[in-house]
Amino acid sequence: MATDPLRNAETDHQNDKDAVISVRGLTNRFGDFAVHQDLDLDVRRGEILGVVGGSGTGKSVLMRSIIGLQMPASGDIRVFGESMIDRDEDEAEAVRRRWGVLFQGGALFSTLNVLENVQVPLKQFYPDFDKRLLDEIARYKITMSGLPAEAAYKYPSELSGGMKKRAGLARALAMDPDLLFLDEPTAGLDPIGAAAFDELTKSLQDTMGHTVFLITHDLDTLHSICDRVAVLADKKVIAIGTIDELIACDHPWIHEYFSGPRGRMASKSHI
C-alpha cells in the first residue's frame, strides 16, 4: 500500500499494460523554453486521473500534446496503444472517435445551438444516422449533462459559464467516448455548481466506465472523485498516486499543495 508516489512516477510505468494513455520522454518547447522535459505518464483504464500543478507547469500543454493539438519536440505518446506522433489520418480518426474533450471555456461552436453542437461529432463519424435519431441522442445527452431540456435550442452566447461547461460536456460525451479529457471543468463555477459537476463526472464515469483525464486546481474535485492524482512540476510528472500517498510524500511543493490551508480544509471535509 505504502508505495512512494515519487518513485512511482519514475519507475512504475515501465510496462503498464492497462494504460489507456502512455506518455514517454515527452519534451515540449516554446522557443528556448522547455515546458516539459522527458515527461512520463500513464493513465490506467477506467480511472479518473487528476492532473495538478502550479500555473504555467504545462498541464494544458500536456493535454494538447496527448490529443494531438501540440506537436512535441520529442517523445512518444500512445493513446489506446496507438502512437499519436506521425500517425496517418485514418488511424487518428479511429482514435478520435473514442475520445471526448471538454475545453476550458467549453469551446462551443458559437454559430450553432446546443443541440447542433452535440450533433457535430455524431454527424462527423456517423453520417448515416437520420435526423430524428440524432435529435434524440443529442437531447438525452443534454439532459444527462444536467442541462434543462429547453437549453437545447439556445446558442452559446445565451448560456451562463456553468451551462456552457455542461453543454461542452454533452458534446464531449456525444460519442460515448472511452476516454474523456476535462480541462479545469469546475473553474469559474460556484461551489454548489462545482460539486454538482464533480458528482456528474463521477456518476457518468460509473455508468459508462470511461477513463477520465482531468486537469484541475480544485482540491475538492481531487478529493471527491479522483482515483489517482499526477503532480506536474519541474517539467515532469514528479509524483503520481492516490491523495493519501501524495500527502505522505515529502516533496515541498506537494506538501504545500495538499497540506496548505486550502488543502487541509478540503481533506477534512472528505474524510
Place this chain on the structure above:
Amino acid sequence: MPLVPAAQLGQTGRMGEAASYTTLDGDNGRTLRLSGDWVIAGIGLLSNDLRGEDGLTTIDLGDVRHMDTVGAWLIHRTAISTGAHIQNASANAARLLEEVGEADRPDREPPPHRNAIISGLEELGDAVSLAIGSLSGLLAFFGRLVRAFFAVLINPRRIAWRELVTRFEVIGVRALGIIGLMSFLIGIVIAQQGSVQLRQFGAEIFTVNLIGRLTFRELGVLMTAIMVAGRSGSAFAAQLGTMKLTEEIDAMRTIGVSPAEALILPRMVATVLMMPLLGFYASILALIGGGLFVWTVMDMPPITYVQRIREVVPITDFYIGMIKAPVFGAIIALAGCYQGMQVEGNAEEVGKRTTAAVVQAIFMVIVLDAMFAVFFSSIGWN
C-alpha cells in the same frame, strides 16, 4: 454472458458482433430478442427498423454483449413506445437504461415555421427597422464621438497620444506600399487607355490633361479611400468587435476609461489626418506612372510632361481632392468603429460586422463623391 461497458473493450476494439434482433411470438405475446453489441457504431440503421415494431410485450437483453448509452437509448425508446418490459438485463445494462430513462424529457420544440408570406413580410419589416435603427445609431454614435472630441480638446491631457501615433503608422505609413503601387499602375492604365482613344482624334497630347485632372480631382482620393476602407475600416471593425467579445471594452468602462476617447477617437483622428496625405501621395504616384507611359510610349520628355501638368491642372482640382479626402476618412473610420462596437454574441458577428463596415464605407464614399462632383461643378470649380 457478462455485459461489459464499451469502454472496457479496449484493444479488441469495437468491431465486435453487430447489433441485431429477432421477434418471437409466444404465449405471453411478442418478444424482441436483442443480440450483439448495442453500441453507437453500427446501430444507425436499426433505429428506423425498431420504430416499426409494435405490439411488443417483452424485450429480452439476454444475448446483448456490450451496450453504450446510444444502444440503451434505442432500447429505452422502444420499451416506452410499445409498453414492453425489459428482461434479462445485466447490472450494467440496467444502470445504463436507468440513466438514459432519467434523461428522457419531453422535448420542447422551437415554435414551428410560419406561413411564407407572413414571414417574408416580417423579414422585410425587420430589415426596414434595422436600416432605420442602424442610421439613427450611426448618428448617435457620431454625436457621442463629437462630444468626446471636445471633451478631449478641453482636457488635452486625456489625448491618447501613443494610440494616436500608432494609428498614424498603421493607417498611413504601412499603407504607403500598396497604395503607391496601386496608384502607379492606375496612372499607367489611364495614360494608356486615354492615349489610344484620343489618338483617333489626333488629340493624343490631351492624355496629359486626362492624367493630371483625373488623378487629383477624382481617382487619387477615391481609390485611396477604397483601399483604406478595405485595409483600415475592416481592421477597426474586427479589432473593436473582438474587444467587445472578450469584454475588454466593458473592462475599460469599469476602470473609467472611455472607449470613445481611448479607442475610437484616435482611429477617427488618424484616418481623417492620414487620408489627405495618402490621397496626395496616391495622386503623385499616379502622375509618375502616367508620366512614365507618356515618356516611354509617346516620347514626351519628363520636363515637358511636368510643364504641361502645371498648365492644365488648375489648383482647384488639388483643393477638391484635399477637401474630399478627410471627409472620406471620417466616413470610413465612423463606419468601421460603429460596426465594431455593434458586435454582440459570437465570432460570426465579427465577420458580418466587418463586411458591413467595408460595404457601408465604400458605398457612402461613392455616394458622397458624386454629391461633391455636382457641388464643385456648380460653384464653378471646373
